[in-house]
Amino acid sequence: MKIVSAHVGTIPISSSIRNAFIDFTKMDCTILALVSDVFVDGEPLVGYGFNSNGRYNATGILKDRILPRIMDAPSEDLLDEDGQLSPEKAWDLMMSNEKPGGHGERSVAVGVADMALHDLAAKIAGVPLYRWISDHYGDGNPDKDVFVYAAGGYYAPGKSLEDLQNEMRGFLAKGYNVVKMKIGGADLAEDLRRIEAVIEVLDGDGSRLMVDVNGKFDLETALAYGKAIDQYGLFWYEEVGDPLDYALNATLSEHYRNPIATGENLFSLQDARNLVRYGGMRPDRDFIQVDPALSYGLTEYRRIQDMLAQHGWSSRRCIPHGGHQFSLHIAAALKLGGNESYPGEFQPTGGFTDDAVIVDSRVAPGDLPGIGLEGKAEFYKVLRALHN
Numbered sequence: 001m002k003i004v005s006a007h008v009g010t011i012p013i014s015s016s017i018r019n020a021f022i023d024f025t026k027m028d029c030t031i032l033a034l035v036s037d038v039f040v041d042g043e044p045l046v047g048y049g050f051n052s053n054g055r056y057n058a059t060g061i062l063k064d065r066i067l068p069r070i071m072d073a074p075s076e077d078l079l080d081e082d083g084q085l086s087p088e089k090a091w092d093l094m095m096s097n098e099k100p101g102g103h104g105e106r107s108v109a110v111g112v113a114d115m116a117l118h119d120l121a122a123k124i125a126g127v128p129l130y131r132w133i134s135d136h137y138g139d140g141n142p143d144k145d146v147f148v149y150a151a152g153g154y155y156a157p158g159k160s161l162e163d164l165q166n167e168m169r170g171f172l173a174k175g176y177n178v179v180k181m182k183i184g185g186a187d188l189a190e191d192l193r194r195i196e197a198v199i200e201v202l203d204g205d206g207s208r209l210m211v212d213v214n215g216k217f218d219l220e221t222a223l224a225y226g227k228a229i230d231q232y233g234l235f236w237y238e239e240v241g242d243p244l245d246y247a248l249n250a251t252l253s254e255h256y257r258n259p260i261a262t263g264e265n266l267f268s269l270q271d272a273r274n275l276v277r278y279g280g281m282r283p284d285r286d287f288i289q290v291d292p293a294l295s296y297g298l299t300e301y302r303r304i305q306d307m308l309a310q311h312g313w314s315s316r317r318c319i320p321h322g323g324h325q326f327s328l329h330i331a332a333a334l335k336l337g338g339n340e341s342y343p344g345e346f347q348p349t350g351g352f353t354d355d356a357v358i359v360d361s362r363v364a365p366g367d368l369p370g371i372g373l374e375g376k377a378e379f380y381k382v383l384r385a386l387h388n
């Protein structure tokens with residue numbers, strides 16, 4: 001089997017929303033199609049990849065450095081001993097001549113390619129990706145569905161408390177039981193009013209609400225907010241300080257007894273290990289949100305899972321950032337604790353297949369071969385146009 005061509009593009013996933021740190025008016029992402037010489041029903045099998053929101057496109061790095069390393073290599077260098085496409089061997093090629101450290105946007109470019117390679121490998125095997133991952137790397141017995149929570153609650157121009165409540169009611173009507181909102185983009189008094197408005201919609205149950213600071217707070221603000229929100233018993237308090245400020249996180253964890261979540265801006269095994277070593281994260285209650293699509297793909301994510309297991313962490317304490325169909329398969333196959341979801345944001349890439357139904361805050365990845373992006377009609381149109 002051979003990859004005969006690679007097609008890269010950049011598309012907008014922009015909107016007028018804002019978190020405590022950035023707005024999304026210019027947000028975009030890289031999309032990738034890897035066309036193979038394997039034909040089914042007269043059509044070549046094609047692996048698709050994209051990067052999730054939060055980081056901009058990495059199209060330049062992908063085109064200039066990462067893809068040539070696999071496209072210029074002899075095709076057998078990408079195959080395992082059974083002659084099957086090996087995303088792991090491709091990963092080693094993609095990362096040749098790259099120094100360690102400074103993971104920046106490189107991890108995004110490799111993540112996009114790794115996703116497309118996994119999509120293609122599962123399509124060649126004729127199985128959905130969760131099945132392929134579970135058989136290759138898991139216990140062969142994937143979860144049949146995955147916990148998902150609805151992320152939203154952004155700041156937006158003119159958005160009132162009532163608008164925020166209606167947004168959350170909409171999530172509940174779609175089948176979600178747990179929701180997430182942004183904080184840290186207003187002052188404490190205003191954010192407490194916003195939190196209380198959402199808890200009201202949740203029948204007074206703060207354990208169904210996550211709040212996300214997007215890395216904005218210094219230690220003093222982190223502790224002040226922590227003290228103020230402790231009473232609500234929230235599901236989690238997310239990315240409170242700078243993602244690389246492990247000491248801040250460790251100090252917060254000494255003072256804030258309810259769960260903390262972080263990791264969406266840690267893009268490598270080494271960074272995730274430092275979080276576990278130095279960040280004061282508690283394996284009995286906290287959550288790790290590393291997003292495989294931003295952090296060198298599933299190949300690196302499996303190394304992170306191995307590291308976490310060595311440090312006494314259950315895979316159930318991992319709930320990836322990103323709200324995409326790739327992590328949904330990974331969550332089912334590797335028995336993670338769940339996956340994010342953004343109903344209504346980051347289209348056309350975000351979210352699950354068009355026929356996915358959320359029941360009791362759980363969803364199944366579906367049984368289309370590979371990741372199943374063919375089941376997201378709007379996105380599939382864009383992906384097909386890349387290589388046709």
Ligand SMILES: O=C([O-])CC(=O)C(=O)O
Pocket residue numbers: 019053054151212214264321322340
């Ligand atoms: O607003 C964002 O950048 C997305 C985010 O943090 C999340 O999904 O947790």
Ligand SMILES: [Mg+2]
Pocket residue numbers: 212214238239264321
């Ligand atoms: Mg976040």
